């Protein structure tokens with residue numbers, strides 16, 4: 187039996203051409219893409235997402251890595267997170283590190299063709315005071331090495347001065363994920379709100395920082411929630427969109443979550459590419475464990491960036507394997523440390539929404 191639906195095929199082609207020509211998807215069209223279910227239709231969707239990636243992003247893939255500068259013992263209760271002090275997990279705990287691990291990570295990043303290194307801390311957020319001074323020192327040290335773009339993920343920021351201090355210390359891009367839709371957020375965390383995350387992103391943008399913000403798939407959200415997350419990121423004008431796939435950790439409330447079918451993960455990445463054609467879409471935590479042998483299809487689904495090296499609390503496949511995967515696909519690592527392709531368009535989109 188032929189499961190290929192000609193009318194779906196035609197509508198996909200129409201939407202794909204529309205995005206390639208600079209058009210934007212309506213929410214209705216986007217919901218339709220998220221709700222496709224036949225495998226043949228999803229593969230058709232991937233083919234269009236691949237064309238859109240090639241058109242707007244070319245064949246170069248940004249590689250990012252992270253280093254945990256303060257681990258575990260976080261006051262927040264994000265239900266997916268092994269670093270929350272609310273849950274009993276095997277995740278390591280240590281206080282704010284000195285510069286050595288950061289310098290070692292920078293050296294390793296450079297050796298692997300990684301252009302951005304994010305300093306990540308497990309805590310609620312950052313305020314003015316001695317900890318901010320130490321963080322600024324680490325950022326200056328990383329910047330002085332010239333080996334990787336200094337990025338960071340340091341939680342909620344309520345004081346605009348903090349964002350300005352980070353910028354002055356050499357920070358270029360700040361990661362702060364929305365994680366999921368505003369509707370579903372209270373199901374994943376109750377110690378802070380979705381709105382606090384949005385406000386943090388606004389402070390960072392006003393300080394002139396680039397924004398890396400995305401979410402986690404497979405936490406029990408609906409397809410509609412994923413669609414809403416993509417539109418929220420578009421409206422905020424973020425530059426990089428990390429997509430994580432839940433890798434359930436024993437001891438957390440989400441430890442028993444059923445994994446998403448791999449094809450649904452690829453479909454979600456492709457839908458994000460349709461909605462966010464110019465942004466870097468970066469596949470981060472959980473890709474190897476959830477996608478297994480088909481993980482190289484993330485690029486056909488529209489991904490243009492990859493987090494390599496180990497994640498915060500889980501292991502990734504070796505960097506050499508990722509580099510070989512890119513080579514086998516005819517893709518190359520992007521060596522531009524400061525490259526945020528189409529960043530002007532992202533900034534303009536954000537201004538149009540948040541003047």
Ligand code: SF4
Nearest residue numbers: 260262264267270308
């Ligand atoms: S995700 Fe971040 S804020 Fe939430 S518990 Fe983990 S470390 Fe804390």
